[in-house]
Amino acid sequence: MRPGPRGNKPNLVLLNFYFGFYLCLIEKTTTIEMVKSAPPATTSQKPSKLEGIKGRSNFLREPVATELLQDTTHFSEEAIQILKFHGSYQQDNRDNRVKGQEKDYQMMLRTRSPGGFIPPQLYLTLDKLSYQYGNNTLRATTRQGFQLHGILKKNLKATVAAIIRNMGSTLGACGDLNRNVMAPPAPFKNRAEYKYAWEYADKIANVLTPQTGAYYEIWLDGEKAISGEENPEVKVARLNDPNGTVIRGQEEPIYGNHYMPRKFKISVTVPGDNSIDIYTQDLSLVVITGTEGELRGFNIFAGGGLGRTHNKEETFARAAVPFGYVAKEEVYNLVKAIIATQRDYGNRTNRRRARLKYLIHDWGIEKFRSMVENYFGKSIEISKSLPEFRYQDFLGWNQQGDGKLFLGVPINNGRIKDEGNFQLKTALREVIQLFDLPIRITPSQNLLLYEIAPENKVAIEEVFYRFGIITNPEKIESLVRYSMACPALPTCGLAITESERAIPGFLERIRALLNKLGLKKEHFVIRMTGCPNGCARPYMAELGFVGSAPEYYQVWLGGSPNQTRLAKPYIQKLHHNDLEKFLEPIFVFFKNSRENHESFGDFCTRVGFEAIRTFVENYQSRVDKRRNTGGHRITVRDDVYNQLKATAETKSKSMTDILDAALKAYLKTE
Known part of the structure; x- marks a missing residue:
């Protein structure tokens, strides 16, 4: 057991002063000199399995060193845990899973880049490695690093070695x-x-x-x-x-x-x-x-x-x-x-x-x-x-303050790739090769090119224009600009549902709904993750989607535009097909009841979820009447109604949906 810090001294009030002084001297000496290596027994329960794996690893050497030499497609579970400390996760592409066949194993590798700094030599190396060993893309993370995806086990050592030899590191990027x-x-x-x-x-x-x-x-x-x-x-x-x-x-x-x-x-x-x-x-x-x-x-x-x-x-x-x-x-x-x-x-x-x-x-x-x-x-x-x-993303052209410029380049969902008419990967490679520019990755999955001489501004803009890349932040759809998503499916082993591949469609549908409701200029912070671990920080968003089941999301509301307040969970499971039906009454309430230029997140926090749910319930009732859907009205006792209302709030569902499900279940038993 590891002894506590030196400040935790025994009570010596009732002891002889000199004897107490002697004990203090002993304590001050032995506490510093003792070797402290095992985790303390802070609980009577057994330490987790991973504590044993770390303790047996010989300071992160095994079983990685041994298994790296073996001609296999993947690592053991114990090696996977230690590999994380070296900056790598073992994954498999779930899109390629076939029953009865081995999984499509591949490694994800993450850089350690304090402050997001990537020298030009390292960026060009990562770009080359993504073609040589990866899936032809780079991904900017929400912690200011780059990730390489799709690396096979047999190529992992060559990839890491190339990164180290070109001013990079992956040590401590995970684990x-x-x-x-x-x-x-x-x-x-x-x-x-x-x-x-x-x-x-x-x-x-x-x-x-x-x-x-x-x-x-x-x-x-x-x-x-x-x-x-x-x-x-x-x-x-x-x-x-x-x-x-x-x-x-x-x-x-x-x-x-x-x-x-x-x-x-x-x-x-x-x-x-x-x-x-x-x-x-x-x-x-x-x-x-x-x-x-x-x-x-x-x-x-x-x-x-x-x-x-x-x-x-x-x-x-x-x-x-x-x-x-x-x-x-x-x-x-x-x-x-x-x-x-x-x-x-x-x-x-x-x-x-x-x-x-x-x-x-x-x-x-x-x-x-x-x-x-x-x-x-x-x-x-x-x-x-x-x-x-206050939140800042630094997109577009900016003054460094020393006569030079920096350019904030937007990256859709953090994924640097060539796709159709938008050749971001090629554009960045050409600009960095031509002008030898360092990079800072931003926490919002974009990047900044800096140390740009003013006379090179036009030439750099010409390269981006030629490859279809918009650098003017005013021309970027505002919902897209302030959104983030994690990779999720198909590679992340923790993903419950889609995120990176789903959010573009979500944003398009949300923008169409806002336009329909007369909120064309409105925008807010939207973030999405495929599981509750929150890598894209959805719990600070004004509107957060958190994967809760295949095709379903938990929805969080009430974060601030500057990410200074936690959001709260509003509904546990929203199917992606019900997005507009769910958001429309909330947006109508926001439009009708906001104060001055109040943001969506601030509005949700001010009015509270009870008021939102009440408005939604009444709004849906009015819509049902207006559409004359053929629904019928039934009467229930007051105590049943109160219980139904309480259940609806707890389950984050409408009273109509709960009553409908209950009646169907009852009628099946008759």
Whole structure:
């Protein structure tokens, strides 16, 4: 069992002062020197199966190293779990499943790209690999990385090796450790806070990078491709151990051989910039500068996370909360203190409740702060005041502030491909080859090309125009511009239903309905996922669709346009064919009852679901009468009516539908 942090001292009030002093000295010595490697017994229950797999992996080496040499089409379940730490998921294309035949196994590979940075050499390598080994596409993720899909097991090593040798990495892009650290993608050179956000996203990512030699041993046969010494500040920050955050005597000084209980997500942003969805992160840092633009420290937010499980009420989406302020000199120590608290006390028995948000929820923020302060060694200061956060996507042409330009290029659903008259993949390759431009992937699945000389603007626009790509954000359908979707079917193993392939049709139908209702200029944030894990962050959307069964979606309403408020589940199962029937009365209510220029999400939150349901029920009744559908009116007792109404609200269905189903079931038994 791992001993607690040094701050948890025994009560010595009744002991002799000198004896107590002696005990304190012993404690201060032994707590730091003891090797702490196994997860603590925070529960009497048995740790999850995956904890054993991680513990047996020899710091992420096995069974990946052995199975990679075997002439097979896929990895074992144990190897699959360890592969995630190396940045890869094993998938199969469900469109190609044939009963009685082996699955169409393939690997998805994800880059580790702090702040979304992709140098031109790496982008061109990824583009080439997508043709050589992948499915001819690249996908920008909602955490500012790229994904390659369709890689066969036999080509995985060559693919990873090529990425590493061309200034990239996949280490820690997946798995139970710190994931890709996010930062605003905008390259504003005249705003120091943006420079600091990039700088500390990169440094924190490096401090928390796994130190196991397994990555280079397996993918480069032990060769470390990246030359040059590690930043001394990063190295010191990783090993500095004032209060037990470092596990001594192990290959992984921060993680130990069991790593984290679950994935851990961090972002660094600037005041007011919510391009990175700050409230969805386990830990977020907000740059605080002085009057001269100098870095002073960071406001801290903690406890966000969106993953949940249908019909498991103990799992839920949660928004991060303000946690305090830390001076720049102490930022690494505080980040490590929060990591160590989750590492040592996060749930290692039930993976559904293993994220930091559940530890904070179960303990309460004050107990959590107290434990973090034990590791940190001092009290955490109160937060500095901040302006309201606002969503930004940075599309179109923008000034960097140093005389150069950057261009935000929209990517439909994050998928870079050539399709019909829209040849985005070819256009990007040509522009990057011609002008040697670096990239920042945005958290909304678009990308920014930057360091553009003004005299090259016309030539770049000509390339995009020639390949059918719109770069003017004003010409992009607004519902499309502010939407996101996860890949889902056919490759994601967790997908329940469609997302990336379904959302274009959903958006077209929603736009047609809005136009029909006289809301032609209206737009709002729409996000869709094929399962409840929430990779496209639907729980922060004004209108969110979450896959709940094949062809069915749970619908969430009430997020804000700036993604600063959680939405709430309105209906559990909506069949995609019923989209217009479901949304029409809600949109009519919105049109008739909104205040000033109130957004759709703000409207849903203000009026509340009870008012929406009441309007929908009455609206449907009026429509039935107007259409003269031949329906009949029946009368029920008041107590039955009240029970029917309560059931309808609970089940998120209309009273008519419930009564109709009940009568049909009753008549079948007669």
